[in-house]
Amino acid sequence: MARFCITTPIYYVNDVPHIGHAYTTIAADILARYHRMLGDDVFFLTGTDEHGKKVEQAAAAQGRTPRDLADSVHGRFRDLWRTLNISNDDFIRTTEDRHRRTVHDFWSRAKAAKDIFLGDYEGWYCTPCETFWTEKELIPESRPASELENAGTLMEGPVDPTGEISLPERQETIWRCPTCRRPTEKLRQPSYFFNLSGRWKYLVEHFEQHPDAIQPSSRRNEILAFLRGEDLRDLSISRTDFQWGIPVPDDSRHVIYVWFDALVNYLTATHYSPGREDFWPASIHLVGKDILRFHTVYWFAFLKSAGFPPPERVFAHGWWTVDGQKMSKSLGNVVDPFEVAQKYGTDPFRYFLFREVPFGQDGNYSNRLLEARINGDLANDLGNLLSRVVQVASKHFLDSRIPASTTHDPSTLGQDGTLLLVRREQVKKAYLDALGRIELQAALEAVWDLVREANGYVDRSRPWEHRGTPRGTASLLELLESLRFAGVLLQPFMPGISNRILHQILGREIFGSSSRPSEPETADLDRPYPFTKGCSIVKGAHLVERLDLASAVGSRESGGVPAAKMEQGGTLPKQAGVPTKEAKVTETTSNTITTSTITIDEFRKMDLRSATILEAEEVPGSKRLVKLKVDLGGESRQVVAGIRHVYTPAELPGKKVVLVANLAPAKIMGVESQGMVLAATDGDTLSLLSFDRDVGPGRKVK
RNA sequence: GCCGGCGUAGCUCAAUGGUAGAGCGAGGGUCUCAUAAGCCCUAGGUCGGCCGUUCGAUCCGGCCCGCCGGCACCA
Numbered sequence: 167m168a169r170f171c172i173t174t175p176i177y178y179v180n181d182v183p184h185i186g187h188a189y190t191t192i193a194a195d196i197l198a199r200y201h202r203m204l205g206d207d208v209f210f211l212t213g214t215d216e217h218g219k220k221v222e223q224a225a226a227a228q229g230r231t232p233r234d235l236a237d238s239v240h241g242r243f244r245d246l247w248r249t250l251n252i253s254n255d256d257f258i259r260t261t262e263d264r265h266r267r268t269v270h271d272f273w274s275r276a277k278a279a280k281d282i283f284l285g286d287y288e289g290w291y292c293t294p295c296e297t298f299w300t301e302k303e304l305i306p307e308s309r310p311a312s313e314l315e316n317a318g319t320l321m322e323g324p325v326d327p328t329g330e331i332s333l334p335e336r337q338e339t340i341w342r343c344p345t346c347r348r349p350t351e352k353l354r355q356p357s358y359f360f361n362l363s364g365r366w367k368y369l370v371e372h373f374e375q376h377p378d379a380i381q382p383s384s385r386r387n388e389i390l391a392f393l394r395g396e397d398l399r400d401l402s403i404s405r406t407d408f409q410w411g412i413p414v415p416d417d418s419r420h421v422i423y424v425w426f427d428a429l430v431n432y433l434t435a436t437h438y439s440p441g442r443e444d445f446w447p448a449s450i451h452l453v454g455k456d457i458l459r460f461h462t463v464y465w466f467a468f469l470k471s472a473g474f475p476p477p478e479r480v481f482a483h484g485w486w487t488v489d490g491q492k493m494s495k496s497l498g499n500v501v502d503p504f505e506v507a508q509k510y511g512t513d514p515f516r517y518f519l520f521r522e523v524p525f526g527q528d529g530n531y532s533n534r535l536l537e538a539r540i541n542g543d544l545a546n547d548l549g550n551l552l553s554r555v556v557q558v559a560s561k562h563f564l565d566s567r568i569p570a571s572t573t574h575d576p577s578t579l580g581q582d583g584t585l586l587l588v589r590r591e592q593v594k595k596a597y598l599d600a601l602g603r604i605e606l607q608a609a610l611e612a613v614w615d616l617v618r619e620a621n622g623y624v625d626r627s628r629p630w631e632h633r634g635t636p637r638g639t640a641s642l643l644e645l646l647e648s649l650r651f652a653g654v655l656l657q658p659f660m661p662g663i664s665n666r667i668l669h670q671i672l673g674r675e676i677f678g679s680s681s682r683p684s685e686p687e688t689a690d691l692d693r694p695y696p697f698t699k700g701c702s703i704v705k706g707a708h709l710v711e712r713l714d715l716a717s718a719v720g721s722r723e724s725g726g727v728p729a730a731k732m733e734q735g736g737t738l739p740k741q742a743g744v745p746t747k748e749a750k751v752t753e754t755t756s757n758t759i760t761t762s763t764i765t766i767d768e769f770r771k772m773d774l775r776s777a778t779i780l781e782a783e784e785v786p787g788s789k790r791l792v793k794l795k796v797d798l799g800g801e802s803r804q805v806v807a808g809i810r811h812v813y814t815p816a817e818l819p820g821k822k823v824v825l826v827a828n829l830a831p832a833k834i835m836g837v838e839s840q841g842m843v844l845a846a847t848d849g850d851t852l853s854l855l856s857f858d859r860d861v862g863p864g865r866k867v868k
Numbered sequence: 869g870c871c872g873g874c875g876u877a878g879c880u881c882a883a884u885g886g887u888a889g890a891g892c893g894a895g896g897g898u899c900u901c902a903u904a905a906g907c908c909c910u911a912g913g914u915c916g917g918c919c920g921u922u923c924g925a926u927c928c929g930g931c932c933c934g935c936c937g938g939c940a941c942c943a
Contacts, residue, residue, distance in 0.1 A: 384872075384873070384937080384938090385937095385938095387871090387872065387873095387938090388871090388872075388937080388938045388939085389938095391871060391872075391938070391939070392938075392939065395870090395871085395938095395939060395940085396939080396940085455937090522880090523880095524881095528936090528937095538892075538893090541903095541905095542891095542892070545903060545905075546903075546905050546906080547905090547906090549902095549903065549905085550902055550903055550905045550906070551902085551905095551906085552902095553901090553902050553903060553905085554901050554902035554903095554905085554906080555901085555902085556902090557901060557902060558901050558902085561901090611891090614891090621905095621906055621907075622906080622907060622908095624901070624902085624906075624907090625899070625901090625906060625907045625908090626907085628899095628901080629901075630900095630901045631901090708903055709903090710903085711903075712903055712904095712905080
């Protein structure tokens with residue numbers, strides 16, 4: 167049995183999950199499910215990266231411990247993976263003991279190889295914040311603050327990735343701290359370094375000799391160009407200016423820094439886990455293109471030093487834009503995967519991400535594009551094919567049962583007799599080739615070649631006109647077999663939809679929750695027409711409901727919500743196991759009220775209060791944000807609201823408003839917001855909710 | 869500035885030394901088993917521009933323009 171080990175990056179808990187995290191993890195899930203389907207011994211790893219300065223600071227700002235913050239964001243990731251039907255075998259957290267032990271051992275190995283030494287790290291230090299900043303994070307005097315706000319990352323990966331020793335001189339510019347905007351100064355701190363320069367030769371030779379080690383090939387060329395172009399600088403791998411991390415062995419003043427901690431997770435869950443030793447080296451590390459260098463240059467060098475073989479390959483995928491725009495928090499267009507999955511269904515979302523764009527390239531997300539895929543590909547082509555075939559078959563065969571005595575005689579079909587058979591063989595080959603090359607889009611395209619062919623075949627063979635005849639039986643068996651093919655081939659991509667296809671045509675499910683076939687012989691594409699051994703046709707609900715797009719007038723915003731309405735707690739994960747309607751429409755911008763219902767208990771979770779606005783001022787650099795100080799009756803709160811395009815700060819003090827008082831605090835453009843002010847929106851305008859009687863501040867709204 | 873990639877039908881993209889295809893959208897037709905789905909037909913596109921090589925170039929080479937990515941640098 168072949169072994170297959172696939173990993174996602176571990177996601178930094180400084181950020182809530184977004185479409186980029188979902189993309190990487192679903193891709194890994196598809197490949198893991200595919201290999202389980204093939205019968206391979208699979209290990210699929212994901213996790214969270216929980217250490218570092220940013221987490222320590224973010225936690226402090228919220229008055230919580232780093233552990234507490236890490237726990238809650240970690241929980242959000244777990245919820246998302248459940249919502250997206252991710253079949254990971256392990257979920258590692260860098261704060262676990264097992265990981266600390268690995269890192270210590272790994273460190274000792276590199277040290278024994280004389281690749282770790284103590285030196286000085288020179289960086290830009292903000293004394294009031296007690297923080298070192300990298301060049302990229304600093305604000306130069308001449309640069310407007312707004313540019314910085316747009317620098318939000320699109321993808322996972324610890325920020326502050328570069329730990330190189332020396333920074334160029336900056337004499338003309340004052341470099342300011344991104345948090346407090348005070349000038350920083352260049353300062354030295356002791357730091358341990360990794361001898362990256364000493365591994366230069368190994369890296370170049372390895373990547374030259376293993377052309378498949380980095381994919382796509384354009385990315386490999388970039389890494390090789392990087393290696394050949396510049397001398398590698400040794401890498402700072404410890405810090406003394408924060409505590410939240412794994413201490414350096416025998417020198418607890420230092421904490422192990424970013425990559426030397428994070429990358430090692432892949433070994434913790436494999437080589438260092440009893441019974442899983444054989445899963446190292448990993449078959450594939452899936453990463454976003456922004457963290458490719460760390461997963462190739464740094465990671466391969468670390469492994470070499472510590473005496474481990476490198477992963478077989480590292481695959482870098484692209485990024486998603488939203489409605490053609492870069493996704494960023496300040497634009498408020500971040501796509502929340504919970505929301506998309508809830509609104510359109512997990513399987514359609516998974517399908518879209520890998521059908522729309524070649525894996526490796528950048529793609530554009532929009533609700534409109536997703537809806538087009540749902541109606542065109544899933545409902546019209548695939549879903550309708552299933553409906554029409556199942557309908558005819560259930561009438562053709564007595565009591566919807568295909569008896570075990572059934573024989574298949576393609577010779578009754580004339581010149582179309584082997585048409586679908588030939589197409590199935592082509593499609594199978596194309597699909598297997600594509601997945602072998604991690605070309606996920608091509609694999610799905612192959613399946614649709616078969617679906618289209620089958621739809622045409624239904625029209626030409628007209629099986630409903632041959633009810634009860636061998637010819638009708640033969641054409642239906644060809645169609646059912648083609649649907650079985652599609653169902654099996656789609657299992658890794660859309661496990662739920664795949665199971666429902668197979669259930670309708672076989673009367674039972676043949677895949678387990680992890681996509682390992684529970685009936686290997688029935689799932690086997692090389693054993694055609696299992697129907698002839700007897701089965702039931704089960705007419706079920708529509709596979710994918712068509713979306714009614716006629717009412718969609720005007721703009722359809724795809725991502726996010728205005729900052730003031732941002733739901734920091736996120737949407738609740740969709741309840742699993744409800745296989746009726748996979749997709750339904752809700753319009754963020756229209757007035758159609760089609761949101762799912764909530765219970766009175768769910769509503770009561772919200773603490774709504776009357777509040778009086780005391781002060782209001784603009785949030786610098788923002789277009790719409792206003793920082794409010796509100797009175798809750800003895801308690802005052804700071805709240806950020808996106809209302810400046812309608813209300814000027816001057817007119818706000820004194821207004822009575824409705825506040826969501828128990829919303830988790832959040833930072834919006836760097837400003838703490840401890841609640842949310844309610845307003846009705848109508849296109850570009852909005853109206854704050856107020857009271858038509860005199861009500862004191864802090865009163866319950868229900 | 870250096871390196872790499874791209875620029876083809878309204879959109880997204882594919883292919884090929886002998887003047888180009890797919891999907892979607894749009895228009896027309898048709899069936900009725902089916903989720904007003906399916907199926908069939910319809911795009912006459914200077915294949916970014918110019919110059920070369922060649923009997924012949926969209927595909928080879930050079931230059932230019934535009935876009936994207938990586939690196940460096942400037943601020």
